[in-house]
Amino acid sequence: FVSLISRKSWMLESSLRTLLSRIAHTEDSLRLYSNADERKLRGVLYLCRPTLGSVLERKEKREMGRENARRTVASLREEWDRSEAATSQRRRQLEGLASDSGRSLDDRRRELEAWLARMEARLDRQGVAGPGHSLEALEAQLREQRAAVDSVTRLAHKAASEPRANAMTVPMQEDSARLVAAVENINQRFADLSLNVQSRGQALQSALSSLQQMEKALDRFLVWLADSEATLDVLETEADRYGPRDD
Missing domain, CATH: 1.20.58 (Methane Monooxygenase Hydroxylase; Chain G, domain 1)
Structure with missing residues (x-):
């Protein structure tokens, strides 16, 4: 009976060692995988850095282009208003002269x-x-x-x-x-x-x-x-x- 208990104790201890070994192996595997993923992510970021820079640069250029376009549109609108006012004034002058041209x-x-x-x-x-x-x-x-x-x-x-x-x-x-x-x-x-x-x-x-x-x-x-x-x-x-x- 004592030997049976000793055998069961030994088997239980052996099972615990095996389980602890598997847990340690799993932790090492997870650590390796995480390190690999981190290196892979860093590599991807390193490769994508020029692309991200060009994307940001294009975005800034588009924003500057929109601002320049808004200023150009505002300037053209002001020029149009001045031209329209000058044209209206000249038209009134010509109409007055035309009505007087019959004399x-x-x-x-x-x-x-x-x-x-x-x-x-x-x-x-x-x-x-x-x-x-x-x-x-x-x-x-x-x-x-x-x-x-x-x-x-x-x-x-x-x-x-x-x-x-x-x-x-x-x-x-x-x-x-x-x-x-x-x-x-x-x-x-x-x-x-x-x-x-x-x-x-x-x-x-x-x-x-x-x-x-x-x-x-x-x-x-x-x-x-x-x-x-x-x-x-x-x-x-x-x-x-x-x-x-x-x-």
Whole structure:
């Protein structure tokens, strides 16, 4: 019976040794497999590193390309808006010129001469600007002067654009000599009018400056006069206090 127990103990111990050996072998196998997998993974990562770098580089380039494309689209949109605004303005100008192209040269000449006559009469009525006018009168004349300058500028722009727009509509039977004489007369009157307007503007500015300087001098004189009156009041008070001198 004892020998039977000893045999069973030996068999159990042997089985335990075998099981422990298998467990150790399994752990070694797992360790080898894990090391192999790790080396394999590192190898794959090493091989894929250039590919991953190129992928990231392409991604950055695509993002930069999108940003450049957005900026280009925004710039093109702004340029389109400016071009559309300029085109609309030019179309309105051409429509206005086209509606005016039906008139003859005599009609336009009479219109210019009538405008020149009105402006010349207006300058004659305003008279000569000088320092004898009040500040309100000079300011009113300056406002009229600015209106005259604006009117002359508008007519100059219109006169510069009309010949090009109406060059194809001028009838060939017009008397060229008469037209040249009329144009020269209008140009001379316009030049004289522009010179008179400019001279009058300079005279108004000079008169306004002189009036402002005169007002400043008058203010200084009034201050001096007030100081003098105060000094005289003090002297009169002192004279009344001490009475007349015996000598």
